[in-house]
Amino acid sequence: MKIFLAVFISLFSLQASAQWYAKLPWQKKQERTPKLNKPTIPVISLNYPTVIDASFNNFIFDLGRSRYSIDAEEAMIMQALRHSARYGNEAMRVQFDHLTNFYLSQNRFSEAKWYVLRSNAISRQQKNYTQIVGSLIVLADVKSILGDFKQADEDLSEAKTIAASHSLAPNLLLIEQHTKQIKQNKEVGLKQENHYAELL
Numbered sequence: 001m002k003i004f005l006a007v008f009i010s011l012f013s014l015q016a017s018a019q020w021y022a023k024l025p026w027q028k029k030q031e032r033t034p035k036l037n038k039p040t041i042p043v044i045s046l047n048y049p050t051v052i053d054a055s056f057n058n059f060i061f062d063l064g065r066s067r068y069s070i071d072a073e074e075a076m077i078m079q080a081l082r083h084s085a086r087y088g089n090e091a092m093r094v095q096f097d098h099l100t101n102f103y104l105s106q107n108r109f110s111e112a113k114w115y116v117l118r119s120n121a122i123s124r125q126q127k128n129y130t131q132i133v134g135s136l137i138v139l140a141d142v143k144s145i146l147g148d149f150k151q152a153d154e155d156l157s158e159a160k161t162i163a164a165s166h167s168l169a170p171n172l173l174l175i176e177q178h179t180k181q182i183k184q185n186k187e188v189g190l191k192q193e194n195h196y197a198e199l200l
Contacts, residue, residue: 070106077102093122093131100138113142129166133159137171137178144182152182 077098084091096119103112116139123131136159143152156179163171 089122093119109142109145129162133163133171144185149186
């Protein structure tokens with residue numbers, strides 16, 4: 001009985017590994033082959049520009065911005081405009097200027113023209129001649145882009161008269177620069193019209 005218990009205990013005292021026989025003294029140790037690393041392919045990163053300049057004939061639409069961010073900015077300015085209505089015309093004029101700049105950046109010139117006209121009307125009520133001249137210059141630029149060169153010249157001549165009568169010398173220099181630019185745009189437009197007329 002003691003022999004049976006000794007054999008029984010010795011059997012259960014062995015390791016429960018399938019490789020227990022490899023640890024016996026007369027077994028040779030087998031060396032394992034080293035594990036090979038998988039080959040890796042080097043990745044070359046190409047740095048493409050995120051913003052593409054697609055400017056052509058005063059069109060400056062930023063292709064790097066998403067439609068969502070543009071709509072969100074417009075909604076934010078509109079909300080600020082509604083909020084500023086309770087604080088008087090000056091606060092509204094500032095928001096009209098923001099909307100003008102926003103629509104100009106998106107090449108939405110008809111909407112920009114409408115808001116710069118609102119800003120100009122408030123500036124006339126307040127007799128803020130610096131703002132009147134500034135809004136007239138922007139209005140002339142928008143009209144020239146839309147092809148209405150005659151009214152653009154009228155707005156610039158009015159701005160020049162106001163700036164001269166109220167001693168706004170820096171604005172006079174700015175008006176001269178815009179007058180030359182609009183004249184160049186007009187000449188380019190006429191040349192293009194004549195070129196297309198000859199092709200027909």
